[in-house]
Amino acid sequence: MAAPWENWARTQRVTPRRVERPLDAGDIADAVRRAAAEGLRVRAVGSGHSFTGAAVTDGVQLDLDAVRRVERVLPLPDGRSLVTVGAGIRLRRLCAELAARGLALENMGDIDHQTLAGAISTGTHGTGARLRGMAAQVAGVRLVTAGGDVVDLTPDDEAFEPARLGLGAVGVLAAVTLAVVPA
Numbered sequence: 673m674a675a676p677w678e679n680w681a682r683t684q685r686v687t688p689r690r691v692e693r694p695l696d697a698g699d700i701a702d703a704v705r706r707a708a709a710e711g712l713r714v715r716a717v718g719s720g721h722s723f724t725g726a727a728v729t730d731g732v733q734l735d736l737d738a739v740r741r742v743e744r745v746l747p748l749p750d751g752r753s754l755v756t757v758g759a760g761i762r763l764r765r766l767c768a769e770l771a772a773r774g775l776a777l778e779n780m781g782d783i784d785h786q787t788l789a790g791a792i793s794t795g796t797h798g799t800g801a802r803l804r805g806m807a808a809q810v811a812g813v814r815l816v817t818a819g820g821d822v823v824d825l826t827p828d829d830e831a832f833e834p835a836r837l838g839l840g841a842v843g844v845l846a847a848v849t850l851a852v853v854p855a
């Protein structure tokens with residue numbers, strides 16, 4: 673048994689069977705396959721800022737804190753850029769990485785402690801009638817499926833929509849590609 677886990681608001685508490693800390697998509701796939709072989713459920717957890725039990729599991733909890741590398745920055749002709757980044761990155765660190773490149777998120781919520789994966793998986797939004805929520809800024813995801821396959825999805829794929837706002841129930845996000853704007 674792992675140590676008890678509770679969310680930020682202390683409204684949810686659980687003791688997972690174990691916590692795994694993968695370093696990349698391959699590690700995540702291995703963890704999913706191991707859990708399946710043991711008949712355990714898997715749940716990725718972000719920073720635990722959801723007020724609900726969305727991130728709760730008594731099976732295998734995946735902590736993606738180490739999956740936070742900026743993999744690629746691709747400038748687009750319209751001034752935006754496509755940035756591919758590890759899904760476990762905290763928003764604070766993501767914003768700093770973007771700022772260092774003269775870039776920024778289009779919009780975000782009122783704190784920056786959340787992970788990118790947790791924020792998009794729950795439809796986290798900022799304010800502004802014309803500014804979109806974070807999931808709407810997603811141009812692609814790398815997903816580890818329940819079968820342990822690693823797939824890259826774009827808006828052309830049928831599975832893209834459920835995967836980018838999946839409440840942790842549509843596989844584990846390993847990387848996210850965001851369309852970002854000039855700072």
Ligand SMILES: Cc1cc2nc3c(=O)[nH]c(=O)nc-3n(C[C@H](O)[C@H](O)[C@H](O)COP(=O)(O)OP(=O)(O)OC[C@H]3O[C@@H](n4cnc5c(N)ncnc54)[C@H](O)[C@@H]3O)c2cc1C
Nearest residue numbers: 718719720721722781782786787789790796797839840845
């Ligand atoms: C003080 C505070 C302020 C907030 N402000 C706002 C706000 O301004 N606007 C707003 O919309 N919301 C706001 N929220 C809500 C918060 O943004 C969301 O709850 C968000 O999900 C938190 O991200 P997290 O990293 O903590 O995810 P968690 O709460 O840890 O997880 C959320 C969900 O994402 C899933 N998940 C996590 N990582 C992965 C992954 N790698 N792959 C697949 N699924 C994954 C989990 O399984 C779970 O279902 C606020 C919350 C707090 C506590």
